[in-house]
Amino acid sequence: xxxxxxxxxxxxxxxxxxxxxxxxxxxxxxxxxxxxxxxxxxxxxxxxxxxxxxxxxxxxxxxxxxxxxxxxxxxxxxxxxxxxxxxxxxxxxxxxxxxxxxxxxxxxxxxxxxxxxxxxxxxxxxxxxxxxxxxxxxxxxxxxxxxxxxxxxxxxxxxxxxxxxxxxxxxxxxxxxxxxxxxxxxxxxxxxxxxxxxxxxxxxxxxxxxxxxxxxxxxxxxxxxxxxxxxxxxxxxxxxxxxxxxxxxxxxxxxxxxxxxxxxxxxxxxxxxxxxxxxxxxxxxxxxx
Numbered sequence: 552x553x554x555x556x557x558x559x560x561x562x563x564x565x566x567x568x569x570x571x572x573x574x575x576x577x578x579x580x581x582x583x584x585x586x587x588x589x590x591x592x593x594x595x596x597x598x599x600x601x602x603x604x605x606x607x608x609x610x611x612x613x614x615x616x617x618x619x620x621x622x623x624x625x626x627x628x629x630x631x632x633x634x635x636x637x638x639x640x641x642x643x644x645x646x647x648x649x650x651x652x653x654x655x656x657x658x659x660x661x662x663x664x665x666x667x668x669x670x671x672x673x674x675x676x677x678x679x680x681x682x683x684x685x686x687x688x689x690x691x692x693x694x695x696x697x698x699x700x701x702x703x704x705x706x707x708x709x710x711x712x713x714x715x716x717x718x719x720x721x722x723x724x725x726x727x728x729x730x731x732x733x734x735x736x737x738x739x740x741x742x743x744x745x746x747x748x749x750x751x752x753x754x755x756x757x758x759x760x761x762x763x764x765x766x767x768x769x770x771x772x773x774x775x776x777x778x779x780x781x782x783x784x785x786x787x788x789x790x791x792x793x794x795x796x797x798x799x800x801x802x803x804x805x806x807x808x809x810x811x812x813x814x815x816x817x818x819x820x821x822x823x824x825x826x827x828x829x830x831x832x833x834x835x836x837x838x839x840x
Contacts, residue, residue: 560625614656657669
């Protein structure tokens with residue numbers, strides 16, 4: 552791939568991994584690898600445009616029904632598609648359905664963009680990973696097939712041991728830390744043919760494992776703050792994404808919009824970028840954080 556590649560626009564499609572949880576900013580909004588990637592791409596290309604349509608908790612069927620058409624309509628240079636893992640991690644999962652919907656998403660997105668990016672998602676080392684590993688690997692085999700079929704880029708995060716290190720995962724054990732998201736952004740950056748700025752696969756420094764008491768306190772905190780609420784949502788048929796729309800999606804109008812850096816805005820986060828319509832006209836509406 553051309554190491555001098557340049558891209559003028561990016562649309563991100565998916566669930567909480569792409570929305571940016573748990574890369575929390577001081578104002579309470581999330582940043583995440585897609586925002587980090589967009590900021591870096593914007594620094595190379597004046598007038599760069601970006602839209603993140605991802606919403607936490609979404610299953611692959613919801614991603615396809617709610618995000619894919621909006622993403623395809625934007626005709627972006629780059630579209631990232633990550634989905635299906637929320638399905639695979641549920642006790643009951645129809646992998647045939649997941650396969651069909653993911654195939655549908657790729658078939659609709661690939662012709663709409665210059666470069667479709669798929670991912671073999673990372674997984675935190677531990678018992679949950681081992682229980683669901685066969686489903687995950689079935690999903691990742693499909694991703695490899697789709698990439699070959701549609702000439703898409705695959706970013707293999709699953710094959711990077713460092714991204715299984717629990718120190719790169721938040722206390723909820725489901726989402727990456729800010730450092731984890733930074734490494735994912737660098738991985739996608741390199742997969743797009745851009746010059747490396749760091750070794751995202753580099754292992755973390757050796758550390759003394761926490762003692763028994765520290766691990767038990769962490770387990771109790773995890774169960775109280777994250778596991779029990781998650782079980783409650785499963786039992787009541789609710790999702791953490793209920794009532795939410797992507798950061799650059801207007802739910803009332805049913806379509807996405809672009810954001811682009813403010814002129815002279817320097818290193819301002821994506822949440823502070825100005826909004827523009829798909830035809831390039833600027834609007835006075837502020838993007839949502």
